[in-house]
Amino acid sequence: MPNTRLDAIDRRILAALQRDARLSNVQLAEEVNLSPSPCLRRVRQLEAEGLIRGYHAELDRGGVGLGLTVFVGVKVERHHEAEANAFREAVVALPEVISAHLVSGESDFLLQVVVADLAAYERFLTGTLLRLPGVSDIRSNFAIQSVKEHGPLPLTQPEDKGRSP
Amino acid sequence: MPNTRLDAIDRRILAALQRDARLSNVQLAEEVNLSPSPCLRRVRQLEAEGLIRGYHAELDRGGVGLGLTVFVGVKVERHHEAEANAFREAVVALPEVISAHLVSGESDFLLQVVVADLAAYERFLTGTLLRLPGVSDIRSNFAIQSVKEHGPLPLTQPEDKGRSP
DNA sequence: TCTTTATTGGCATCTTCTGCCAATTTTAGC
């Protein structure tokens, strides 16, 4: 039930939690100009509605030994719808794949793969990815530099509603 | 100073916070088999070391009116190093671009762009992206379906150290 | 304008956070 349309306060709550998910409810309430009670109620509602899907720590990839990010374009043999489904399910289960989308264009799927180094990627590619059902072509694009990561979703202007004294 | 190597407990802390950044310290401590004090100290240290880069709420894109995700491959005119830098900086400032990487392969940069719909993308493309410095070629791949999103980074086995009774 | 409904703010209680210290465990050297 995607009912409620968001008001300015909801948007500011979402923006704040997107920036820092560990804000205390008191801080958050202050930031959106509300007292703690209704603020918490709104957060709970946003969670219940599914607008907030979760809260996650962002880790330093290099720091946890995952120095190599690869964007992988995959073509699957169409014609067999079943195989595309099998591919999807297989991909979801692979821990090295942190995101996967069905896309238009050259490739059918675009995966973001995270591994320790080139050797690990080679193992992943030949040992896992190439063996998935229906895979017909793979194009690997290595991330050389990260220009922007984890950018916040651009919520439409959580503009402060002016208030006259 | 990227000094400390992570032990099993640190990895479990990271894994837990990656899954749910709003765990209370008490819950987290319980999950990693530690009392709250040392647990909190480890979290603080991981933050200070930069291993934890932040905590973010994951929002439902459709729910906040951002129904279209596009992966955009961009070629920039090499030769002019300065222009590549200008492009990088411009891209960081664009709210529609939630991630950007310098990559090997066909394109020079791979951007992930989030907008409301096709009309908004058209505006973004012609009004913004095509006008950036040094851009020579753009390839847009539209996300048709999200197979996997926000997958956790695969931390090396936070395996429970067996304990005999 | 008068109802009816939804939302807010404050309060009381319970839980959690967080700094400090002694006790325990781990590490290093011999």
Add this chain to the structure above:
DNA sequence: GCTAAAATTGGCAGAAGATGCCAATAAAGA
């Protein structure tokens, strides 16, 4: 294997935050 030094842990106490409830306020509708 044993001792000394260093690091880590667990518990405690005061401070801060979370959360359910209710009356008051604001918004919507008739």
